[in-house]
Each structure stands twice: as C-alpha cells, then as structure tokens.
Amino acid sequence: MTKLREDIRNVAIIAHVDHGKTTLVDELLKQSHTLDERKELQERAMDSNDLEKERGITILAKNTAVAYNGVRINIMDTPGHADFGGEVERIMKMVDGVVLVVDAYEGTMPQTRFVLKKALEQNLTPIVVVNKIDKPSARPAEVVDEVLELFIELGADDDQLEFPVVYASAINGTSSLSDDPADQEHTMAPVFDTIIDHIPAPVDNSEEPLQFQVSLLDYNDFVGRIGIGRIFRGTVKVGDQVTLSKLDGSTKNFRVTKLFGFFGLERREIQEAKAGDLIAISGMEDIFVGETITPTDCVEPLPILHIDEPTLQMTFLANNSPFAGREGKYVTSRKVEERLLAELQTDVSLRVEATDSPDKWTVSGRGELHLSILIETMRREGYELQVSRPEVIIKEIDGVKCEPFERVQIDTPEEYQGSVIQSLSERKGEMIDMQSTGNGQTRLVFLAPARGLIGYPTEFLSMTHGYGIMNHTFDQYMPVINAEIGGRRRGALVSIDTGKATTYSIMSVEERGTIFVNPGTEVYEGMIIGENSRENDLTVNITKAKQMTNVRSATKDQTAVIKTPRILTLEESLEFLNDDEYMEVTPESIRLRKQILDKNLRAKAAKKKKSSEE
Template sequence: MERCLQRFFPILSHTFRKQCHHKLFLERNLFSSSQIIKNYRRNFSTKVDQDVELTHMRNIGIAAHIDSGKTTVTERLLFYTGRIDEMHEVKGKDKVGATMDSMDLERERGITIQSAATHVNWKNHRINIIDTPGHVDFTVEVERALRVLDGAVLVVCANGGVQSQTLTVNRQINRYKVPSIIFINKLDRLAANPHKCLQLIRSKLHRNAAFVQIPIGLENECKGVIDIITRKALYFEGPQGQTVVEAAIPDHLVERTEEKRAELIECVSDVDEELGDMILLDQEPTEEQLKAAIRRTTIARTFTPVLLGTALRNKGVQPLLDAITEYLPNPSEVKNFAFDGTTATEENPEGNKVVMDPTRSKDGKMVALAFKLEQSKYGQLTYLRIYQGGLTKGDSLYNVRSRQRSKTSRLVRMHANKLEDLPEVYAGDICALFGVECASGDTFVSHPRSKYSMESIFVPDPVVSMSLKSKDRSESGKLSKALNRFSREDPTFHTRWDEEGKEMIVAGMGELHLEVYAQRMNKEYGLNVELGKPKVAFRETIIGRVPFDYLHKRQTGGAGQYGRLIGYIEGLSGADNTKLEFVDKTSGTNVPQQYMKSIKKGFLEDSMDQGVYSGSPMAGVRVVLLDGASHIVDSSELAFRICANEAAKQAFTYAEKAILQPIVNVEVTGPIEFSQAVMAGITQKKGTILEQDLDGDYFTLVCDVALNEMFGYASQLRSQTEGKGEYSMEFAYYSRCPEDLEEKLARAYQDSLVQDATKKTKKRR
C-alpha cells in the first residue's frame, strides 16, 4: 500500500493529501515511512510553485499591533497548507518557537524583530507571505514589506481592538494603496468583543467594513464561526482544528446572521455599481455575485471584509486562507509604476511614470526592486520583488543607481531562514539572491541601457540616539564591521562618530531598537558593548522673520570669489515646523539662475546641519531670496554656496531662536484599578491626555508626551501596575521645548564650545 501511495501521491488533490497526512499518519499511523511521503509533498509543492499562473498568485503581508497574534496566525497558515508538519507557539514551552521567528532574540523575547518571508500552496494558489513585526521600533520592516506586496491581512485583537500601532500600520497600508482584509483574532480571550472592534475599525480607521462571518460563542464558549455569505456554520474539529465541518446555523443565531448579511450587502452595494443596481431592482444576489462584488470593492479599496477566529485555538484560519485567494488581488490586478530616467528633465528629475507589464515572460525587460538586505553565512542576501519580465540563474543584472553589473549566481526562495533554490523567477515573484552589492530600495534591470527606477521606500527618521562603546578597545574592527552591516540592512539604524565627544553615536526608532542591536552584536559578533544615556533628536528653529544682506568677497590673485545675497529667513509653525524650504523670488539677472542650486545647498544643507543656539539641526525654516549681485569673472557656484552659508549663519545669530522636541503618541493599557496611578504618572511627565477608554476590567489611555520624558517608562509602568500594564508609543510631531529645558540645552552647548576651544588652545601650546 505504501508503494502505491508513493507512486500516485503526486496526482492526489491538495486537500486529500493533507487529510492523508493528518489522519493516516498522525491518528492511525498506518505507514512506516512517513518521511518519504513528506518529501513527495515538498517536491509536488515546488513543481506547482514554478508553474503557477499569475492569476493564481497572491503576495500578502500579515501586519498588526504588537501581541495581536500575527506570528501565531502565520504559523497556522503554514500548518494548514502543509508547509510545516508541527505547530509551535511564539512563547512555547517546548523552546522551539514559531517557524517565522527564526532569530534567537525573537524566541527569547517572544516578539518579531525582522520581517520573514515564506510561501504556501492553497487550493491551486501560491501565496507568498511576509510576517512583519508589530513593535513601532521595527516599523521600517512593515514599510518595506507593504511597499512590495499586493495585499495585506490586518490582524486586530478582539480584546484590544484598534490600538496605536494598528493606526500606524493602517497609514502604511494607505500610503502604498494596498488592498486588505481584516482578521479579528483572539475570540477566546477574556472580554473579547468583535462587534466593538468593528465599530472602532469604522470610526478610527475610517473603513467601510462589515462582517463576512459572525462568531459562534466568545471566550471559553467560542466554538466556530458562521459564514454569512453561504449561510453555513463552520466548526474546526480534530486535535489541531484541521477538519472544517459545515453544518446548519444554530437556531438562536439565524436572525443575527440574516441581519449581518443585510448589513454586508448594504455596505458593499454602496460602493459597487453592479451590486447596487441589483439591490435597486430588488434582486437577491447569489453567493457568487456577492463574493465577486466583495472582491471588486476590496481590490478598489472601497470596502474591507472582516473575518473572525482564534488562531491559538485553531479556529477560523482555513476560511482566512479562502478569503485571501477570493478577495485579495493577484499581481496582474495591481498597477505598479516605474520612473523612466531617459525622460528626466529639470522640472521632472525622476522622469515619466511607466506602468509595469506583469506578463510572466523572459523578454529582456526585467525590472525588480531590492526591498530588504540580510547578511547570511553565504554573504549578503538581497530580497527582490520582480515587477516585469523574468530572471534566470546566471543572468546579468544592472543596478540603476550605481550602474554596476552583477551576475545571478544563486536564486532562492525563502522559508523563514531556510533557502530553496530556484532555476528562474518571473513577474509577481518574491525571491532572494546572493552576490549582489546594493542598498535597500535599489532597482535592478536586465538591460544595461534601461533607466527604470521603482518608487523608493518611505524611511522614517530616527528619534533616539545613544552612545555605544566596546569595553575592549581591541575589538574596534569587529565593531565597525557589525555597525556597517546593521546600518546597511536597516535604513532606520544610523551610526556616526562624534568628534566633540569622541564617541560612537547610534540612532534608531526607540530604546528597544538599539538594545536589540547591542544584543545582536554580542550574540553574532562576540562584542561586549554598552549603550550610554539616550540623546533625543532635538531641532532648532527661529521665531518670526529676520533679514539678511551678505556680501562674500575674496581676492587672492587671479579669479577670486564674489557673491551677494539679499532676503529674509522666517520660522514655520504648525505641521510645517519640521520642514526646510527655499523660495526664489529674484527677478532679472543680478543672481544668475545657474547658481541657484548651489545657493539652495548653501542655505538648506551647509547651514542647517548645526544650529548656533543648541547645536541641533535646524527645522521649520523658510529661506526667501529677494535679490543679490554677481561678478562676471569672480562669481561661481562655490562663491555663492559659501555666501548662502554665511548669510544664514549671520541671520541665525540675530534671530529669536527656539528648540523643538519630539512628541510621541503613547497608548497605555492595564487593569482599571491602576488607572489613577498611571494617569498621575503621565501628568507628572507633563503629558497631554487625549482619550480615556474603559472596557470591562481594563482601561486604555491615549496621550501625547515629550520623548525626553519617556526614557525608563517601561520600569515605571511595571511598578505602577504590578507588572500588568503595557504601553506602546510612536512619533507624532515636534513641539517647542519648555523654557527651562531650552536654557539647559543652550547652556550645555555653549559650555561644550568653550571646552572645545580650551582643548584646542592647550594643544597649540
């Protein structure tokens, strides 16, 4: 019997193979060589992967607020599709950890730090999945994943609802215009309330959303879900919920099902013309017509279907897989653009937009985006999304930015930290390759003359900096190697050498972000490093308007330097207080236009890096150039750039100055009995309470607090809530510092200048 099954296994349907695996192998244990059968399953999956049609592909990401169950959901997706043979928990007692959390630190901390890619097969569809972190400190991982994906699953906790990072992820989804569905997870959790979650999705995320399922019980009574489209109850039986059983709707939920079905049809018909016409004609849509309307509106991003389940209890995951294939788009249904550099002009420096052709053919017009870099034991691993054409092992690639040529020595598909070699990939695929030198966000093409470049990835600026030093000075070489690697892999991790303090400064998105990299240096490089006191990214600005009239004149024999600039500098307020603007209001030829780029660089780059008041970078400043003068011989780009730099410094000296500090949006949750202590702590930090919500035995507090006040808050919150409170924060905006803090920062900067001058004087002597 075993030989027969081995011979005919490749032609069995996916569902039957999965049932054979679970029931025959796990329950009855009829065969002695289950590993042979597993190998057949893997070989068959690889063959399907290579031959899959574009319409049967999905590229999706799993994203959510921290601790909403993203990685657990992904683990179940892998198991039910036959990609893995055992399920493990994020914080499991077996010390194995979830498949997608392959890094040791992830398993120790129980959080996702890096996004991880994998792929599964489900009902003749191949689904490429990227599991993303939920913590705001690693938000760039979500940014670059959503940049290359065609769809997303936004996971929402049935108890926590829409939280701070849920809002951030939603903004990222909107930024890249990614169609998405929502999965309300943790129906088994105490005080789970999916109906309240739906209200928050509509009010906070501003989504036209409706249930396509309703729960059969909540908390400990959670038994399954009802599909309101097909009007069937779905139960998940077996030791691991692998068997989906359809049954009649329980009598007490029939009326609720019809009510929610009518609500679903109303929400979809409001944004879908075809379904709307049917409703006007008083026609009842069939299951197929309703699903087709949901698919159209989901892809158009005018409607969001909401599914339910509890991944930890193995309920609702298989219908989620069905929804991914039924409602989210394939690569041919999403328009992706590239900028054609051959059409670039001064007014349009990037060039015209060109729509990518997703046809899966190897025609020499391949275009791909490198969206993630990772160092492995085989060298740099570059993750690529193919947007046009195809790529075969051994082909040549050209980096549009650097114009460097590389050869595709090895082409792989990722399954967490495991590699699967591929002979070729085509449009719509997500793959990885070795032996390519590039930066995150680079575009690769197959033709040396092609100048297509994909839209870059949004990278937020770091908000926290700390000093970093190795306790052993002999390890400076290894430290430099580690810092170079991490700054290449993570564009939000910055490093610089501070000449004044004679120390290495690392900057990132938060304390946890920098702590993780310090621990990685210890584990991966054997470096014993320590982080110093955090430094906040303050900004310096001016109040009001100050004029400038500066003449730069230098004669050293032969052609000299000459330039004169007249205008004013003014401070910007409100949402513009982090911008730097340059406005040219000159007329005539007193200031020749060919020098305008150099003048702009002199004002916005040379003079804004370091303010004269606190030494912080300038922000919220607009430079307006009114007039000037030039010399036919002595004027040059260098002369006007120096003139602009000195004119700005002169103006800043006489202007009324101010210092801006970053404000973060903080969301605190905990047992209600500790709410007063938490509120008192926020008030003590001069925070502004924006919203307070009481839900059963728990409270949620949303407030704005200066980042400078938030260091060490994790320990403070633990002591205030007996270890039961949680918080998350994300950058919100910049605001002016209190006067006492301004004076302290300005005094410290002036003292450092005096000390530096004293040191230089001593050296001269």
C-alpha cells in the same frame, strides 16, 4: 485588458505586538501542508532569531509561501513594534494586500495605527482577522467597529472601508466568517479563501524589461550578500547580465549567480522568476535596500524607498572601564566600529556617525527597543562596549526646533489612573482620550514628548503594581517644550573603591537606598552600585570587610542578613542612566558607571559645568 497572474497572491500580515501574527502564519503553514509532515512544527516557526523567541516579538520581517488550491500565497510576516517600523515600510512595497490581525479583546492599539497607516498609504487592499475569539473576554463586534473607526480616521478610501472580516483563534487552528465563537471550525479555509478572493493578483507584465527592487537583505557564507524583493516587471534567469542602480545614482553591472524562491520556511534554488514573484538574488556583493536591478540595455530604476528617520540617539564607545577586556571576545574600538557598520548592511532604520573621538560613535534608531536589541545582540556575540543615556533627535522644521512626540496608550486598573495621569502630566503629556473598558479597567491615551518617556516604563510598572499595560508609538514632530522633562528623580550610590562587595558593607549602605549588586560582585571606583534614596549622588565604600578581633561577643555568631538586591535588566539599566553616566556591557555583565570615575575630578567637572551655565 491587463493580464494578471492568478496563480499568485502577495500579502503581508500586520498587527500590534502579541496579537497573534506569527502564530497565525504557523497555522497557515500547517494547514496548507506546506511544512514536511515528518518535521514537527516548532511553535512560532517564523520567529527564528534568539531574541525574538525570548521576547515573543518579531524583529525582522520574514517571508514564506504556502500553496492553497493551486494558488501560491507569498506571506510576509512583519514586526509589530514601532521601533522596527523600517521593516514594515519596505514590506508594503512588496505586497498587494494586508491581513490586519487584531486581538478580539484588546482591539486597536497604537501599533495597529502605525502599520495600518503605512498599508493605506500604499493603497493596499486590507482584510481583517479578529484573532483570539476564544477568549472569555472577547468583544468581536465592538472591535470591528473600532477597526472601522480607525480606517476612517486614517483616511481609508471607500474600497478600503469595505474590508472583509474573518474571526479566528490561531492558537487553536480555528476560523469562521461568523463572530459567534460557537461557529468556529477547525480549519483556516475562511482565511485562505478571503485572501484569494479579495487580495488583487499581481499584474503579469513579464514580457517587459526587468525591474526588481531590493526590500530586504540577507547574508550567506557561500553566496555572500543576498537581495530579497519583488519583481515588478519582466523576467530574470540565472546567468543573466544585469545592472544594479545604486542609491547614489551610480550603476554597476553583474551576473546573476543564483536565484532563490520561497517554499514554506525554506529557500530553494530556482532557475527563473517573473513579474509578481518574491525572490532572492545573489551575485552582487555591495547590494543595498532600495536599489533596483534592471537589464543592462534598459536601466530604469524604481523610486528609492522612503524610510522614516530615527528619533533617538546614543553614544556607543569601546569599553574603557577598569575591567575592560576581561570578559569579551571583541574589545577594541576597531572591532566595535566594524560591527556597527555591518549592522547598517541590513538595518535601514539605523544610522552610525563618527564623532571627534576615534573610539566613539553616535548611533541613531527608531526607539529604545530598537537600540537595546542591537546592544543585546552585540553583547551575545562577545562584544564589550559602553553606551550613554538615550536622547531624542531634535529637528528644525520651517525654522522651528521640533522634538518627537509619541502617542501613548495605557490600560490600567481604575484605582491607579490618578497616579498615571499625574505622572504623565509632569512629563508634559497631554491626555487626549479616556474611557472605561469594563472590569474596573480604564484606557488612557496621551500625546507626550518622547524624551518624557525615557525611563518611564519602570516607574509606570511600579506605580500600577505590575497591572498596567503601556504601548507607545511615534506620532509626529512638534515644537520643543522648553522644560526639563523626565530624568531620574534620585541620585546614585557610587563606589569609592575597587574590590569585591562584602555583606558587611552592603548592610551598612542599604539603608541609604536600593542596592544593585550581590555580595562578592567585583566593583571599581566610580561604578554605580545602587540608587540613593535622595536626589544627590552619594559615594560609598562597599568593599570594606568586617574587622576581626580576638574578643568574642554574644552577637558574634549571628548570620548577617541583607535585602535581596535589585538586579537591573539591560532596558532598566538604560532607563536608569543620567547624562554623566555610561552603561558598560560585556557578554557576562551589565554595569553602570560614572563617565568620570574619580570622585574629585567629578566634583571639579560639576563645578565647572555649573559656573558655565550661570
């Protein structure tokens, strides 16, 4: 009979963005008294990265542990966004079951499909928590039916279809096995009990030779590189001589210098760990995700973790604009390259390739959000860089060129559904489902080429006056559609001079389109200062000052009034880019520019391109 470790449960919490995963983990930490009572629980304790706190999303997978009735529950909190799916896939290897958190009103969303599919593929045991049961618009019974339909659609087996359901309001700290909000009790016991009763305990084969696989990486200035993962077999102690089986098939011997276990939000040093434990190991400087640690006399590596390939790429290059070096701490191509290569150490979904030019790199990721988070992180760290327009990665499958398609789910007021359907059809999206969700809302589901969605979110928000909600996730590769899809419909307003933008000039230019800069902003020749109201690019002088005369006029003392400029965020700037443009990113500024700054040289290049196409 197989021996089990009944004192441990390893579980991952998965969900769509903003369905309450991290809040639920906070509440489990609080109610299990794992956190020091003297330390006030910080809301969303597990979202520790600045960008995570600002955006309210989880980017990196986190791990923690709580003790309940003598059982140690290791909890992995995973990202809910497809762009960080690389994290989700690795976590699935570390756990024996998943807690699927679903919003009691929104129900199953594209991202729920993505993470659930990954869990079912690993034959993990699911538990469903219907969260936000206290919402007035909650529809728990229908949501459970939707989840069941999704399980069937994703090919769940009979055991997985018998999932237990807990109804909760994580933010209020209440839960119950009943779908009636009136039955909610101020305790998370139903969640804890369901985890212990339904998630399988890990197999206790700690007498056998060690097998530990690295699923996550961390870095510490004192101990260097740290590999986080699960012990699948055997026991490990501090001081053990072990062998690391590398991804390329080579092996390296090293001594385990430190072991860490997880207690609440803390990582504590331990002397020994055995099969079923989730731990961190240090002692090997160049350890990577997917590699296996075994005893030196029994080298049996585990299969390498499969990670989905990137679907989007863009060019990163050192900043070479006229304002280069003014605002950043790290401005050389060598520094930018070092930082990109450092990111590869922890982000397995990222690819960085050198190009013909020493100061340009092709960076590939899982989506716009994935790459924009990297750009924003580098910007905050003091880097100056430029990036090109994102483009999808074309793959050849069985001799056929294929491009990534995304599953797009849209919730919009009924009065805007016609505009949404038309706009996505123009971007070659195919509608596969449409249903009314009540309260004058319609849910639309499309299958659309990923390149058609580049730049679409901004258009969608203005089309639905901010009331529409759009979620999309990678679905599959399909044959390339031979058509121009997406792209900007209007041209750019491009500065013809270098200097400071003046109110006088902005007043004369703003009737031509939308302005992106404030008076007093420094601009340079070739910099994009706005969007033209027509399809063509237009060069304008935005630095011209009003001529002073000694003639006093009746209107002389009138105050100049200009429209408030539209200041683009980093994501909006990426969406705005065309193929012949760059986004310049520094710690203080985000600027858009033409790749060729000189107006005459741009015209020559455009003419040459046109003649070569003919």
